[in-house]
Amino acid sequence: MVGTPILAMNEISNLLERHQDIIASSGKPVIGWFCSYTPLEILLAAGLYPYRILPEPGRNITRADSYIDRNFCPYVRTCLGEALEGKYQFLSGLVVVNSCDPMRRMYDVWRYNIGGDFNYLLDLPRINSADAVAYYRESLQNLIVEIETHFKVKITDTALTEAVKSLNTSRSLLKELYRINRDKGLLLAAADVRTVVRASTVLPVDVFNGLLKRLIGEIGGYEVGVVESPRILITGSVMDNPRILELIEECGAKVVGDDLCNGTRQFWDTVESAADPLTDLSRHYLGRTPCPRMKDAPKRFDHVLRMIDEFRVDGVIFYTLKFCDPFLFDVPLLKERLAEKGVPTLRLEGDYTLGTLGRVRTRIEAFIEMLRQNVRAA
Amino acid sequence: MFGQLKTALTSHGVKAKALKHPLAYELMARLGKRVYASRGKNAQGIWLDFNSRQMKTALERKGLVVWGNAFFPFELFYGLGVTPCHPETIAATAAILGMHRDAINCAESGGYSSDICSFYRCAIGLDMEGLLPPPDIVVSASYLCDGAVKSFNNASRKYGCEHYLLDVPYHHTEKSRQYVAGQLRELAQIIAKKQGKPFSEEKLAVALRLSNEAREYQLKINELRKVSPCPLSGDDATSYMMDMQFFGPGSETAVTFYKALYEEIKDRVDKGEGAVKKERFRLLWLHYIRPYYPNEIISYLEANGASVCFNEATHVYWEPLDPEKPFQSLADKVLSIPNGGPLERRAELALKLAEEYDVDGVIHFSHWGCRQSCGGEYVIRDMMRKKDIPMLILDGDGTDSRNYSKEQTKLRLEAFLEMLEARR
Numbered sequence: 001m002v003g004t005p006i007l008a009m010n011e012i013s014n015l016l017e018r019h020q021d022i023i024a025s026s027g028k029p030v031i032g033w034f035c036s037y038t039p040l041e042i043l044l045a046a047g048l049y050p051y052r053i054l055p056e057p058g059r060n061i062t063r064a065d066s067y068i069d070r071n072f073c074p075y076v077r078t079c080l081g082e083a084l085e086g087k088y089q090f091l092s093g094l095v096v097v098n099s100c101d102p103m104r105r106m107y108d109v110w111r112y113n114i115g116g117d118f119n120y121l122l123d124l125p126r127i128n129s130a131d132a133v134a135y136y137r138e139s140l141q142n143l144i145v146e147i148e149t150h151f152k153v154k155i156t157d158t159a160l161t162e163a164v165k166s167l168n169t170s171r172s173l174l175k176e177l178y179r180i181n182r183d184k185g186l187l188l189a190a191a192d193v194r195t196v197v198r199a200s201t202v203l204p205v206d207v208f209n210g211l212l213k214r215l216i217g218e219i220g221g222y223e224v225g226v227v228e229s230p231r232i233l234i235t236g237s238v239m240d241n242p243r244i245l246e247l248i249e250e251c252g253a254k255v256v257g258d259d260l261c262n263g264t265r266q267f268w269d270t271v272e273s274a275a276d277p278l279t280d281l282s283r284h285y286l287g288r289t290p291c292p293r294m295k296d297a298p299k300r301f302d303h304v305l306r307m308i309d310e311f312r313v314d315g316v317i318f319y320t321l322k323f324c325d326p327f328l329f330d331v332p333l334l335k336e337r338l339a340e341k342g343v344p345t346l347r348l349e350g351d352y353t354l355g356t357l358g359r360v361r362t363r364i365e366a367f368i369e370m371l372r373q374n375v376r377a378a
Numbered sequence: 379m380f381g382q383l384k385t386a387l388t389s390h391g392v393k394a395k396a397l398k399h400p401l402a403y404e405l406m407a408r409l410g411k412r413v414y415a416s417r418g419k420n421a422q423g424i425w426l427d428f429n430s431r432q433m434k435t436a437l438e439r440k441g442l443v444v445w446g447n448a449f450f451p452f453e454l455f456y457g458l459g460v461t462p463c464h465p466e467t468i469a470a471t472a473a474i475l476g477m478h479r480d481a482i483n484c485a486e487s488g489g490y491s492s493d494i495c496s497f498y499r500c501a502i503g504l505d506m507e508g509l510l511p512p513p514d515i516v517v518s519a520s521y522l523c524d525g526a527v528k529s530f531n532n533a534s535r536k537y538g539c540e541h542y543l544l545d546v547p548y549h550h551t552e553k554s555r556q557y558v559a560g561q562l563r564e565l566a567q568i569i570a571k572k573q574g575k576p577f578s579e580e581k582l583a584v585a586l587r588l589s590n591e592a593r594e595y596q597l598k599i600n601e602l603r604k605v606s607p608c609p610l611s612g613d614d615a616t617s618y619m620m621d622m623q624f625f626g627p628g629s630e631t632a633v634t635f636y637k638a639l640y641e642e643i644k645d646r647v648d649k650g651e652g653a654v655k656k657e658r659f660r661l662l663w664l665h666y667i668r669p670y671y672p673n674e675i676i677s678y679l680e681a682n683g684a685s686v687c688f689n690e691a692t693h694v695y696w697e698p699l700d701p702e703k704p705f706q707s708l709a710d711k712v713l714s715i716p717n718g719g720p721l722e723r724r725a726e727l728a729l730k731l732a733e734e735y736d737v738d739g740v741i742h743f744s745h746w747g748c749r750q751s752c753g754g755e756y757v758i759r760d761m762m763r764k765k766d767i768p769m770l771i772l773d774g775d776g777t778d779s780r781n782y783s784k785e786q787t788k789l790r791l792e793a794f795l796e797m798l799e800a801r802r
Contacts, residue, residue: 069744069752071493098548101524105753108721112757121720123547123554126520126527132545135557139547293524295531295543323493325749329528332489333535 008215009192012199015211019202020090023049026204029092029151034079034106035099036266037124037285039140041167041277043095044205045159046147051091052201054262055082057241058354068109073102073323074352075238080106083114093118093150095143100293100326118150126295128286137282144278160277166205171267173212174200178264180216182256182311185225190245190255197262227254230371231312235259235304235334236319237292237327240352244319247357253368257311259304260319265289268303292326300330301337308343315371317364318347344371390480397509403434421639425618428631429467436463436511442573443511445533446625447518447526448666449715450544451708453589453628453699454562457582458569463511464625465501465533470617472504473670473777481507482778495747496778497667498529505533514572515539517565521546521718523750542568548720550713558709566705583701585628586708590698592627595636597694602643603687604735607652608660609643612676612686616668620691658683659798662732664758665743665751666691671779675772678788682795688735690716690728721754725761732767739798740769746781768801770794 015022023030028049033040043050060081061074068080082088096107098121107121123139125132144155177196181188188196196215200208230253234245238261245255258264271284289303290296307313316338320327331347338345346367350356396402407430414423436443441461446452448466455462472478478496481503486492488506490499504510518530520543527543534541542565547554570577599619603610610619619639626632646652661679663686669675676686696711716724732740740762744752755771762769772790775781 067756069749069755071746072749072753101749101753104548105721105749108754109757112721112760121548123549125545125547127543127545131557131560135547135553138553139549292528295527295541295545297528297531298535323747323749325494325524325747326528328491328494329498329525329532331491333532335489 006188006215006218008211008218009188009196012211012215013192013195015203015207016195016199022203022207023051023090030090031118032088032091032094033096034075035097035103035291036261037097037099037291038095038122039143039281039285041160041163041271041281042140042144042147042155044163044166045155046144046151046153048092048147048151049204050201052198052262053079053088054198054201054238055079055087055352057243057350057352060085061352067113068105071323072105073100074321074350075240076102076106078240078352080109080113083110088114091116093120095120095122097122097124099124099291102323118146120146125286126293128294128296133279133282133286136286137278140278140281157277160281161273164271164273164277164280166209168270169209170200170205170212171270173209173216174267175264177212177216177219178257178311180219183224184219184222185227186254186256187219187222187225189249191242191249194239194242194245194262197266200267201262229254230314230368230375231256232371233257233259233304233307233311233313233316234263234319235316236261237321237324238262239319240321240350241354241356243354243357244348244350244360247361248317248364248368251361251365251368253315253371256313257307259289259300259307261291264303264307265291265300292330297330297333301334304334305337305341308341313343314375315344315346315367317367318345320349322349322351344374390477393475393477394480394507394509398437400434400437403430403437406430407434418642421635421642422614422618424631424635424638425622428626428629428635429471429621432462433468433511435461439511442514442569444569445513445516445518445530447530448624449522449526449712450517450519451562451627451711452625453585453704453708454566454582456588456628457585457704458566458573458577459581460569460573462625463513465505465510466497467621467625468504468510469497469500469777470621470667470670472500472509473779476671477504478671478777478779481509492778493747495523495525495745496775496781498525500777502529502532505536512537513539515569516541517544519544519546519712521548521712521715523748525747540568544712546712546718548718550710550719554713555706555709558712559705562705562708579704582704586699586701586704588630588633589627592632592636593694593696593698595633595640596623596692599636599640599643600688600692600694602640602647605647605652606660606687606736607650607654607657608685608687609646609652610687611653611680612661612663612689613653613668615686615689615692616663616666616676617670620666620689623692652685654680654683654685656683657685659738659795660685660687660736662687662728662735662737662740663689663691663743664728664740665745665748667745667776668743669774669776669779669782671777671782673779673782673787674784675774675787675791678791679795684795684798686741687737688731690724690731693727693731695727717750721757724754725758728758729761729765729767732762732765737767738801739794740767741794742769742771744771744773746773746775746778768794768797
């Protein structure tokens with residue numbers, strides 16, 4: 001099984017590498033986004049090209065040092081560092097969600113030092129009451145007005161419904177990919193799965209959906225493999241460095257699932273059509289599997305616990321970016337929930353540099369060895 | 379070494395044991411008020427008395443004990459007649475009493491990262507040690523920092539009680555005002571129901587009038603702080619005065635407090651007295667807090683002729699409240715806070731204050747773990763530079779003394795003052 005070429009996977013990787021050309025040839029204005037709460041449906045319905053800003057690890061983090069405090073979300077610092085170097089000049093605008101302190105201050109620092117013609121800060125309630133849904137719907141409506149005015153476009157309900165459908169397809173397919181990969185003996189390595197999820201945030205949605213369908217079909221055609229390695233779930237903020245996943249798998253474990261911002265939290269739930277498109281979107285984003293920034297933290301814990309059952313997880317690795325407060329406050333409580341369930345945990349911290357790897361290898365090895373003994377004993 | 383350690387542990391243990399008893403607070407209230415009054419600091423005595431009695435009442439479990447955070451409009455609590463408890467004040471007080479280290483260690487050994495704001499780490503640790511009065515309901519406002527959302531939520535889960543999160547939007551619009559007002563109305567009903575009595579809008583109106591009265595005195599105080607030498611020490615402004623602004627509005631005591639403080643300050647102005655005898659430099663302090671464990675930051679500045687004549691925390695940023703429209707006007711108060719919304723709001727205020735208070739320089743106290751404040755420090759410094767106002771970014775920590783280096787801090791302050799001197 002190892003080394004089996006998966007053609008659709010190669011194609012996704014190739015397109016991902018060439019995504020800048022694809023963006024350029026689309027001829028559409030590109031909108032940068034950061035947070036998985038960004039309502040991409042609205043951007044798509046406006047005929048814009050949504051592009052998730054997610055720099056590679058090890059890039060330009062110190063470039064932003066005299067622009068933002070060093071004790072600050074390394075994702076934000078890296079994004080700013082790259083922006084200061086002019087890497088995002090191809091963008092026609094930004095939509096930043098008021099999801100956490102680092103995001104809102106990044107929006108401020110970006111506007112002040114980099115500027116741009118269209119920088120929009122979208123409010124996002126932390127609660128999911130009827131009033132919050134109504135308020136968020138208003139905020140979405142306001143975003144629409146601003147986009148329509150600035151880009152001289154019209155966002156129709158039909159276009160919104162179409163966008164909801166396309167993105168729902170992506171979400172369902174991604175979920176299917178996780179499940180089929182699990183059932184087929186984890187044919188795709190965790191880093192490949194991460195590449196697929198990354199592709200979903202930079203490639204045109206129809207192109208991506210087509211490729212993902214092929215990938216699922218291809219994997220489905222293989223015989224079921226047997227996995228004897230310990231099975232890991234990763235929970236955390238943004239996964240900055242897929243090398244961590246490779247490292248875990250090199251140490252003899254398999255990463256079978258995740259609860260990450262650029263992982264299942266981004267696509268696990270689909271938008272349900274029950275009312276007008278904006279109300280549907282508002283309900284979806286406030287009710288989806290939450291980021292720790294939302295008030296309802298136990299809902300995320302439940303997601304983690306469900307994933308553990310569904311993906312038969314042996315151990316959980318917490319992987320957070322340094323200074324991610326919402327996540328840090330959850331750590332003791334989630335650890336406790338996992339301990340009650342008898343699931344061993346390991347806590348790692350990333351800082352958007354490549355230096356983390358060497359330091360954590362021994363800890364990962366020890367953790368996996370412990371899991372291996374647990375599996376044998378069971 | 380071991381002897382010292384033992385003494386420290388014993389003393390913490392003794393303090394911790396004593397502070398679980400309501401009587402300790404009765405004693406603190408009485409003694410404190412008397413001691414401060416004898417030193418001509420009536421206002422500080424009133425503040426200590428007020429806080430101690432609130433703690434005592436909460437420990438005796440009289441009334442509905444409501445935990446609230448620093449940016450929630452406390453007028454609502456006083457209007458409802460609950461027993462408020464504010465863990466952030468308690469964390470700062472623990473640092474004053476030297477109990478912060480054990481509390482912080484306790485939180486960290488419970489899995490809380492040392493990267494989290496130390497006020498919350500300290501409060502969580504004190505709670506783990508059984509030093510906080512158990513809440514009947516936990517309330518926090520979302521708009522200043524992520525920590526307030528998370529730490530208060532964790533507390534509610536520990537106690538199995540409700541956490542009401544006042545969700546405050548970024549944009550200040552008619553819609554956001556209605557959204558916040560609606561939540562405040564809902565919370566008033568929830569609390570009244572828990573108290574088993576109908577909600578009285580009249581009592582809330584009284585609290586709003588009291589808040590306005592306190593606000594008037596505060597404006598007068600702030601006006602007097604423009605005088606040179608500045609009559610109020612930066613130490614006082616960044617501690618009990620700021621604390622009363624967070625947790626006092628709506629209470630009768632806040633009016634008494636600000637009146638007393640105004641009279642003290644007026645008296646000092648009349649006598650030409652100030653925190654610094656000969657004021658060589660006037661400084662503006664950015665950030666709400668300062669370190670509360672023993673430290674020499676402000677005393678060093680004052681000893682060198684630099685007075686912290688104003689701090690952004692005690693600026694009156696809100697309009698007078700309208701008792702006829704209590705929820706809307708509290709919503710406006712919440713939505714107009716300078717540290718919420720776009721950074722320009724805070725930065726432009728800082729520039730305005732620098733000008734109004736005729737300052738020679740600005741110190742941004744970069745409290746470890748405070749993302750909302752530190753995230754904007756360089757932008758503010760750049761905006762100050764364009765107006766030719768020097769600004770020092772001073773790294774530090776409000777509660778965790780491990781992040782305070784006396785010598786290093788002194789060196790930075792020294793260099794800053796030398797630079798100010800050279801500019802004269």
